[in-house]
Amino acid sequence: MTAPRSVAVTGIGMVTPLGNDVESTWNAILSGESGVREIAGFDASGFPTRIAAEVRNLRAEDVVDDRKSLKYASPFTLFALAAAEEAVRDAGVRPTPATADRWGLVSGSGMMTMEFDFLQRFQREFAADGEIDLARLGAEGEKFISSSEFARHRAVAGQALLHKRYDIRGYSANLHTACASGGQALGMAMRVIRSGQADYALAGGYDTMINPIGLAGFCLLGAVSTDNDRPSSASRPFDLTRNGFVLGEGAGFMVLEDWQQAKERGAKIYAELAGEGNSLSSYRITDSPPSGDGPIQAIRGALADAGETTDAIDYLNAHGTSTPMNDLSETNAIKAVFGDRAYDLAVSSTKSQMGHLIAAAGAVEGIICTLAIERSTAPGTANLETPDPECDLDYVSEGCRSMQIDVAMSNSFGFGGSNSCLVFRSPRRTEVRGE
Amino acid sequence: MTVRDGIVITGYGCLTAAGANAESTWESVLAGESGIREVTSWDSSGWPYGLAGEIKDYSPRELIANRKLLKFITRQDVIGLNAVAQAIDHSGIISHRDGLAEPSYFNDRTGVFVGSPATKYRYQHDFLSPLASAAGNSREFGVRAMNDVHPMWLLRVLPNNVLAYVGIEYGFKGANANITAHGVSGSQAIAEACRYLRDGAIDRAIVVGYDSASELEALPYYASAGLLSSRGLKPFDRRRDGTVLGEGAGALVLETRVGAEDRGATIHGEVLGSSVVSEAEGVLSVREDGAGVSRAIRVALEDSGKTPDEIGMISAHANGTRVSDASEARAFADTFGAAAIPVTGFKWSLGHTIAAGGAIESILALRCIEEGRVPGIPTLEELSPDCEGAKVSTSEQKPRSSVGIVVSRAFAGLNSCIVLSSNG
Numbered sequence: 096m097t098a099p100r101s102v103a104v105t106g107i108g109m110v111t112p113l114g115n116d117v118e119s120t121w122n123a124i125l126s127g128e129s130g131v132r133e134i135a136g137f138d139a140s141g142f143p144t145r146i147a148a149e150v151r152n153l154r155a156e157d158v159v160d161d162r163k164s165l166k167y168a169s170p171f172t173l174f175a176l177a178a179a180e181e182a183v184r185d186a187g188v189r190p191t192p193a194t195a196d197r198w199g200l201v202s203g204s205g206m207m208t209m210e211f212d213f214l215q216r217f218q219r220e221f222a223a224d225g226e227i228d229l230a231r232l233g234a235e236g237e238k239f240i241s242s243s244e245f246a247r248h249r250a251v252a253g254q255a256l257l258h259k260r261y262d263i264r265g266y267s268a269n270l271h272t273a274c275a276s277g278g279q280a281l282g283m284a285m286r287v288i289r290s291g292q293a294d295y296a297l298a299g300g301y302d303t304m305i306n307p308i309g310l311a312g313f314c315l316l317g318a319v320s321t322d323n324d325r326p327s328s329a330s331r332p333f334d335l336t337r338n339g340f341v342l343g344e345g346a347g348f349m350v351l352e353d354w355q356q357a358k359e360r361g362a363k364i365y366a367e368l369a370g371e372g373n374s375l376s377s378y379r380i381t382d383s384p385p386s387g388d389g390p391i392q393a394i395r396g397a398l399a400d401a402g403e404t405t406d407a408i409d410y411l412n413a414h415g416t417s418t419p420m421n422d423l424s425e426t427n428a429i430k431a432v433f434g435d436r437a438y439d440l441a442v443s444s445t446k447s448q449m450g451h452l453i454a455a456a457g458a459v460e461g462i463i464c465t466l467a468i469e470r471s472t473a474p475g476t477a478n479l480e481t482p483d484p485e486c487d488l489d490y491v492s493e494g495c496r497s498m499q500i501d502v503a504m505s506n507s508f509g510f511g512g513s514n515s516c517l518v519f520r521s522p523r524r525t526e527v528r529g530e
Numbered sequence: 531m532t533v534r535d536g537i538v539i540t541g542y543g544c545l546t547a548a549g550a551n552a553e554s555t556w557e558s559v560l561a562g563e564s565g566i567r568e569v570t571s572w573d574s575s576g577w578p579y580g581l582a583g584e585i586k587d588y589s590p591r592e593l594i595a596n597r598k599l600l601k602f603i604t605r606q607d608v609i610g611l612n613a614v615a616q617a618i619d620h621s622g623i624i625s626h627r628d629g630l631a632e633p634s635y636f637n638d639r640t641g642v643f644v645g646s647p648a649t650k651y652r653y654q655h656d657f658l659s660p661l662a663s664a665a666g667n668s669r670e671f672g673v674r675a676m677n678d679v680h681p682m683w684l685l686r687v688l689p690n691n692v693l694a695y696v697g698i699e700y701g702f703k704g705a706n707a708n709i710t711a712h713g714v715s716g717s718q719a720i721a722e723a724c725r726y727l728r729d730g731a732i733d734r735a736i737v738v739g740y741d742s743a744s745e746l747e748a749l750p751y752y753a754s755a756g757l758l759s760s761r762g763l764k765p766f767d768r769r770r771d772g773t774v775l776g777e778g779a780g781a782l783v784l785e786t787r788v789g790a791e792d793r794g795a796t797i798h799g800e801v802l803g804s805s806v807v808s809e810a811e812g813v814l815s816v817r818e819d820g821a822g823v824s825r826a827i828r829v830a831l832e833d834s835g836k837t838p839d840e841i842g843m844i845s846a847h848a849n850g851t852r853v854s855d856a857s858e859a860r861a862f863a864d865t866f867g868a869a870a871i872p873v874t875g876f877k878w879s880l881g882h883t884i885a886a887g888g889a890i891e892s893i894l895a896l897r898c899i900e901e902g903r904v905p906g907i908p909t910l911e912e913l914s915p916d917c918e919g920a921k922v923s924t925s926e927q928k929p930r931s932s933v934g935i936v937v938s939r940a941f942a943g944l945n946s947c948i949v950l951s952s953n954g
Contacts, residue, residue: 237753373706
């Protein structure tokens with residue numbers, strides 16, 4: 096058996112509430128800007144939460160040049176197409192007829208594929224008084240839906256568009272473990288390349304739940320912050336006064352490839368995706384336990400998989416949602432794994448600025464880790480003003496910090512208890528290890 | 531990578547339109563009995579497309595041991611968790627774990643891999659009443675939704691509920707994935723579990739594919755896309771005119787061979803290899819030349835270290851639609867040539883359970899090679915000229931070896947193949 100292959104990150108792309116590409120998002124992170132505002136996409140005035148971090152000014156026609164594909168793209172699929180395009184261009188490589196079978200596509204995709212407008216039309220047509228008229232639905236339902244609507248509602252609609260747009264004919268996986276989706280997608284793609292099932296993978300996540308049904312769902316649970324009068328500080332991970340997360344939306348995609356192949360073609364390598372830890376908390380649907388059990392196994396698993404020890408980690412991009420329980424559980428997980436070293440580790444949550452991108456979060460935050468390595472800068476945690484005595488790590492609350500980062504880690508923990516932890520290594524460190 | 535420890539099947543269970551467990555489903559299929567009927571879970575009188583493979587006498591309180599869960603989950607989750615309970619029971623892993631000095635290590639090394647149907651139209655129906663009373667006033671809709679909809683609504687409809695509750699109910703904490711890839715989800719759950727087992731990240735995995743595809747709105751909408759039959763599912767038949775949606779779940783317990791042997795488990799079979807590939811033709815398009823299916827089979831055989839002439843039987847996707855059946859048959863001819871390997875399918879009896887299909891059909895294919903019996907397809911009247919590549923029969927056939935393949939197909943041009951062997 097030959098040594099497993101290393102996996103290089105050679106292209107990155109993202110659409111976030113802070114910017115519609117990598118550079119504008121990164122610049123907004125550096126300047127400490129917030130992407131959270133009053134919701135503009137629909138009238139949220141009847142909900143207890145009326146703020147979110149929305150993607151702004153992304154024009155569909157700038158993303159997709161053919162009108163046919165556009166018919167099949169729902170809003171979050173558009174984010175995916177934009178981020179994937181940036182990643183593929185950045186990598187400088189794309190599938191050809193000769194390599195299409197050797198490309199894989201792994202996506203963590205959002206759960207809300209049925210659009211609100213469709214539900215409204217359905218209600219007017221078949222449930223005028225709120226009860227479904229079954230006879231009418233049976234008789235008229237076939238004519239009610241268009242074929243492009245039917246296609247858009249499929250959970251694999253985005254996957255299909257990405258496969259077709261880039262002619263990716265190899266391995267495919269479409270995943271959904273809520274907020275862990277994007278991280279798990281990158282981890283799985285890494286394993287696909289390591290095993291030789293593919294030589295390249297386009298991998299990432301995309302989501303939006305910023306619509307009347309998604310917002311209603313989170314408001315009903317009391318999971319989102321109601322700080323409507325101060326949107327820019329509503330997301331304040333690890334702060335004593337944190338009171339829920341803020342919904343974000345967007346997409347992040349990476350081109351991953353076999354390290355040797357990337358070297359041979361002279362690709363720019365941002366980082367090595369070096370390890371994945373994947374675990375289940377098996378505690379409650381919405382939270383991990385205060386002890387950090389669940390996330391602990393994911394972090395340990397990622398370290399072991401990457402062949403690194405706690406001493407090697409310079410920066411940790413936390414899940415850091417700004418909910419009371421997540422931030423405590425995550426802090427305790429970090430302490431349990433890192434011991435005294437936990438206090439020397441730079442930990443930050445970029446959700447403090449861009450909100451929670453749900454199925455896209457892990458992918459976008461993985462990309463931020465590669466940038467942190469490349470640009471020797473740890474992003475900060477915004478809005479952390481009142482320290483929580485139980486959350487007492489170094490959260491980089493003063494703003495971005497210049498520091499050499501050789502190994503970065505990214506946590507993503509989902510509703511349902513799925514946990515993902517990824518380890519990214521600087522190219523320099525990978526090369527030294529290989530010698 | 532061809533040399534490995536081996537991944538074995540130590541338990542399985544299913545719940546389908548044709549039977550409340552794996553044995554009764556298998557018996558029904560062998561006896562030529564179909565579970566497809568007119569829909570009973572709502573009044574479908576007058577519906578042009580009213581056939582479905584529904585779970586018979588669906589009673590959530592009888593399907594789930596922990597009744598407190600029923601407040602937090604939906605019909606599709608109940609079906610999935612029932613199959614998991616059957617498979618876990620069949621495997622004997624819980625009594626084994628409970629005798630261990632360190633059960634927490636066992637739990638950390640037990641993964642959960644799920645083929646999930648994602649969300650359903652019907653789960654948004656809770657918002658119809660607030661929409662109606664708001665009468666187009668968006669602010670009023672928000673206020674009404676906050677008052678009228680159950681506070682736990684979002685948690686009830688999570689696409690990863692079965693994954694989450696398998697963890698919570700049994701305490702498993704290992705690697706996990708929730709595949710939402712339409713008709714290949716169930717197969718891919720098996721494939722991904724094997725990946726993490728091969729990588730050494732876990733020692734055993736619970737795998738489940740579940741769906742209640744025959745929901746209220748799905749019938750007219752699938753019919754609108756030209757995919758449903760109003761008469762019945764007749765795979766590879768000259769007069770086939772579409773599929774029939776169904777409900778069901780199939781679950782398996784997979785372990786490393788060494789782990790299973792150490793605990794003295796009964797080994798029912800082995801997963802030799804798998805594949806998932808895309809045709810890259812769009813959401814609903816299917817290539818007529820079957821190239822995607824051929825490639826899925828070829829890649830899975832390579833992964834298994836098997837050659838086409840070692841394959842003993844094929845569990846086809848066989849969903850009864852014109853293009854899918856014909857392209858699949860063509861792929862069998864292209865891949866296996868004149869070898870004419872016995873082909874069967876199970877959707878004529880169970881309906882098309884979408885995300886559950888690959889898991890249920892893997893269990894049935896395992897039964898085929900275990901027993902040396904490939905059930906016939908009784909709804910087949912006349913083999914379609916464009917399906918001649920598929921060696922199907924109305925009567926039972928004999929597998930040529932104890933290795934079988936399971937083909938599953940999905941929207942997005944996805945094709946998957948699982949290679950199984952019985953413990954012969």
